[in-house]
Amino acid sequence: MRLFEAIIDANHRAVAGDTTAGLHPAEFADSLPVIALTCVDPRLNAFFPNALALPGEQFIWLRNAGNIITGPLSSTMRSLALACAVKGGREIAIIGHTDCNVAKTPTMILLEKLRQLGVDRSRLPDNINEFFGTFGSERQNVIKACDFVRNSPLIGPKIPVHGLLIDIENGKLDWIVNGYETLQTHTPATMPKMDFPKMEALGSFGDFALGEMKFPDTKIGEVATKLQNEIKDAEPVVRMVKNTAQTVADYAQKHWPQAPQGNQSTSGVKKPVPPPLRPRPTFQRPPR
Ligand SMILES: [Zn+2]
Incomplete structure (x- = not known):
């Protein structure tokens, strides 16, 4: 049996x-x-x-x-x-x-x-x-x-x-x-x-181009690590963008003190603060 x-x-x-x-x-x-x-x-x-x-x-x-x-x-x-x-x-x-x-x-x-x-x-x-x-x-x-x-x-x-x-x-x-x-x-x-089907059709990770990561040669855990590293690699760029934005804001405040500041609308009502800028995979609907 x-x-x-x-x-x-x-x-x-x-x-x-x-x-x-x-x-x-x-x-x-x-x-x-x-x-x-x-x-x-x-x-x-x-x-x-x-x-x-x-x-x-x-x-x-x-x-x-x-x-x-x-x-x-x-x-x-x-x-x-x-x-x-x-x-x-x-x-x-x-x-x-x-x-x-x-x-x-x-x-x-x-x-x-x-x-x-x-x-x-x-x-x-x-x-x-x-x-x-x-x-x-x-x-x-x-x-x-x-x-x-x-x-x-x-x-x-x-x-x-x-x-x-x-x-x-x-x-x-x-x-x-x-x-x-x-x-x-x-x-x-x-x-x-x-x-x-191409990886994009299975549910892609946008700019991270998972399809190019040569899955057959890669251990599953390595893909996650690679993604983390890519996010880490992007950190200096994010920091630079933030610093530039701050420099522009400082300059604006110094030279045009009357101008409305970043987080204030002209009516004085505070806008909600957006979450910190962070690169993240974008989800795309697979084609029907
Ligand atoms: Zn059932």
């Missing part, structure tokens, strides 16, 4: 009332830890990792609203890839749940709820469903997510990708996609070739 076969078996026995049902993690050492993507629904807190009969240290838990994956290169996809590469995850499970609020919220209701939160429709993309990846069927959503993960160039072909649905009432697991079966038909040669 392979890991998830044993998990489903133990889960079904436990739900049926077998108090001895469980798993010996040591028997599946080659398949652990597992990475699970679930919904953020708080009702799931009580179920994991118990429902999988796994100890906490063998369970890498990723969550987002609706356990949605919007594409083979999406942010959640990148987290899954890093969880495999950096945390050593051996198998991936996308675990949907019954009675998911994301599935139960029609687009018009979602827009209305966003509007009540001050999010204006005109500032949202045209295709709301595609943008948020919302869905009507929990099962279809899990199948779609598994397809994205299985065909993502970020996930190694030897990692099984399972799809499960958990019953929010009793914690019973239902197997939707058997990752061991798709593993057999899946080779790097069968994977579609994918063009990576």
